[in-house]
Amino acid sequence: MRRVVVTGLGVVAPNGIGKDAFWSACLNGTSGVGPIRSFDASNHPVKIAAEVSEFDVTPFVPFSQRKAVKIMSRAMRFAVGAAGLGLRDAGLEADHDNPERVGVVMGTGLVPVDLPELSPALYESCDDHGQLQITRLGERGASALFPLWILKYLPNMVAAHVSMAFNAQGPNSTITTACTAGTQAVGEAFRLIARDDADIVLAGGADSRIDPLMLLAYNALGALSPSTRAPAEVSRPFDGRRDGFVLGEGAGVLVLEELERAKKRGATIYAEVLGLGSSFDAYAVTKPDPEAKGAARAIREALREARVDPQDVDYINAHGTSTRLNDAMETLAVKRVFGDGAKALPLSSIKSMVGHLIGAAGAVEAVALAMTLATNSLPPTINQTEPDPDCDLDYVPNTAREMPARVAVSTSFGFGGQNAALVMRQFRG
Numbered sequence: 001m002r003r004v005v006v007t008g009l010g011v012v013a014p015n016g017i018g019k020d021a022f023w024s025a026c027l028n029g030t031s032g033v034g035p036i037r038s039f040d041a042s043n044h045p046v047k048i049a050a051e052v053s054e055f056d057v058t059p060f061v062p063f064s065q066r067k068a069v070k071i072m073s074r075a076m077r078f079a080v081g082a083a084g085l086g087l088r089d090a091g092l093e094a095d096h097d098n099p100e101r102v103g104v105v106m107g108t109g110l111v112p113v114d115l116p117e118l119s120p121a122l123y124e125s126c127d128d129h130g131q132l133q134i135t136r137l138g139e140r141g142a143s144a145l146f147p148l149w150i151l152k153y154l155p156n157m158v159a160a161h162v163s164m165a166f167n168a169q170g171p172n173s174t175i176t177t178a179c180t181a182g183t184q185a186v187g188e189a190f191r192l193i194a195r196d197d198a199d200i201v202l203a204g205g206a207d208s209r210i211d212p213l214m215l216l217a218y219n220a221l222g223a224l225s226p227s228t229r230a231p232a233e234v235s236r237p238f239d240g241r242r243d244g245f246v247l248g249e250g251a252g253v254l255v256l257e258e259l260e261r262a263k264k265r266g267a268t269i270y271a272e273v274l275g276l277g278s279s280f281d282a283y284a285v286t287k288p289d290p291e292a293k294g295a296a297r298a299i300r301e302a303l304r305e306a307r308v309d310p311q312d313v314d315y316i317n318a319h320g321t322s323t324r325l326n327d328a329m330e331t332l333a334v335k336r337v338f339g340d341g342a343k344a345l346p347l348s349s350i351k352s353m354v355g356h357l358i359g360a361a362g363a364v365e366a367v368a369l370a371m372t373l374a375t376n377s378l379p380p381t382i383n384q385t386e387p388d389p390d391c392d393l394d395y396v397p398n399t400a401r402e403m404p405a406r407v408a409v410s411t412s413f414g415f416g417g418q419n420a421a422l423v424m425r426q427f428r429g
Helices: 019-027 063-071 074-090 115-124 134-144 157-166 178-194 212-221 259-264 293-306 324-344 358-375
Strands: 004-013 033-035 048-050 102-107 172-175 200-208 249-258 271-280 315-317 407-414 418-425
Touching: 004 019, 004 074, 004 178, 004 259, 004 358, 019 358, 048 249, 063 157, 074 157, 074 200, 074 249, 074 358, 102 157, 102 178, 102 358, 115 134, 157 172, 157 200, 172 178, 178 200, 178 249, 178 271, 178 358, 178 407, 178 418, 200 358, 249 259, 249 358, 271 293, 271 358, 293 324, 293 407, 293 418, 315 358, 324 407, 358 407, 358 418
Parallel strands: 102 172, 102 200, 315 407
Antiparallel strands: 004 249, 004 271, 033 048, 200 249, 271 418, 407 418
């Protein structure tokens, strides 16, 4: 098996665009949560989110492909931008020596339908009482749709646009496993290189669900915090007063590269990827297994593939959503895997600062994990004000911490019972 390292990091996050701005914000405890600006949410039950502001993807799109921008969803634009930032950070160009050895694996999920864009087709298909008539839709709807409309809503187009923008002609995959998608994408990309199916893979995730209908849907599910606190104080993983997550958006892309190739070109190496573990609860559609058996199994499987003993793990970048059930379950999972050592093992959740990016969450957290290993700095879990007896570990409360981190784990747990964990370590030549 070939060794795989991280040589570039690209991120488009609510609290910072670009690796340096993002990481500085994380270490300083800077939140990207605020009032929703992308649409009028004044009459919505939830009026806050972690949005990305003022992002322009066109500098990352070849001139010959600029027309493609108008059929990119918001998540697709974030993905292309993060990939471009990652390649720039890695010192790589889009005109690779061998594009057939460059792959893309991206995690994403449901693409919200642009209701204003769709409304002409629906309007043309309604009767005088405003009721949608399916027969009219078939007769009149097509003429009101932009011919390439559907391409904005296909999940695989996230990875496709990244590949087209940067001439990546190797393996191309899309992972749609809810909140674990970004983590699994990085892990599967690692395996592609390890088994010699590619030399470089752009791996990560992108998602954007800050949309009028999606906001209502997540609120109806009971997942979003109804809090009226100051926006920056609402996402509070593991805190005793947590009451739901904050919806976020963005993208993270890691440039994974075969070690000898990276060394030969003198690349900066942030970390080495060692293993992925995944499992499924088979317990409930929206609730995690309260006994945390599946979550613990995913962590153990990642450590097994990485050939790392639990006692050698120095830090966990936690899923930490800020929901009552997830945070208690994750705490128990850590105790199951690390036993008596759990109390001394720091873990923290950057969702306290960027919200929950769903399909992109694990990817942005993998960027943070690589930066933790490269800088020996642990990002904090902000908004830790009230202890919870069910969450009694070291969550790096409120303030970043400087400490040696040689081996670290990132965890992700999603709706349906999806579980994933990723292991990285400081690069050793």
